[in-house]
Amino acid sequence: MRLCLACKEPISGRIDKIYCSDYCKSNYHYQKNKQKDPSNFAKIDKQLKRNRRLLHHFNQAGKSTIRKEKLLQAGFNPKFYTHTWSNQRGQTYHFCYDVGFLELPENGKIKYILIDYQPEFMGKLPENG
Ligand SMILES: [Zn+2]
Incomplete structure (x- = not known):
């Protein structure tokens, strides 16, 4: 049967x-x-962490500028980010955890401004526990 x-x-x-x-x-x-969901979760998590690692790698100084192309070649994917922050000029930074990027066209090329997250003026982060 x-x-x-x-x-x-x-x-x-x-x-x-x-x-x-x-x-x-x-x-x-x-x-x-x-x-299949856990594997999607793992893939997104992996990309987010790769993004964060790359942003951190190219932003040792706390604020820097890099060509978008260079980040993409290294495996960065701007579609994956954790949160956003807009400055007073209305520019929106996308963050991967504690490092953010802002897309900025300059002389026909696209650049990224990278900044570290600063809770003092970008908003406090939740405390542990
Ligand atoms: Zn049945």
Whole structure:
């Protein structure tokens, strides 16, 4: 006797059926997709940390300028960031943890201004515990 792949109940009907119902079929696929989430989480986490490592690497001085291209070549992906901060001129920095970047076109090239996060004027961070 064949058993449903999702609920393990006996299947009646066509010989090639592997689910007892449409519900079980979609539920099985849903559960399977859900299992992929941890790997998505790990990938995003990895990219965020790589971004942070690169920003930190190119920003030893606390504030610096670098060509966007150079960061991208090193594996930086600007779509992944943890939070934003806007200065009084309305420019929005994107942060990867404690280092931020601002995209700035200059003479036809795109540059990044890198800055360290400064809780005194960018907003206090939550305390531990
Ligand atoms: Zn079933």
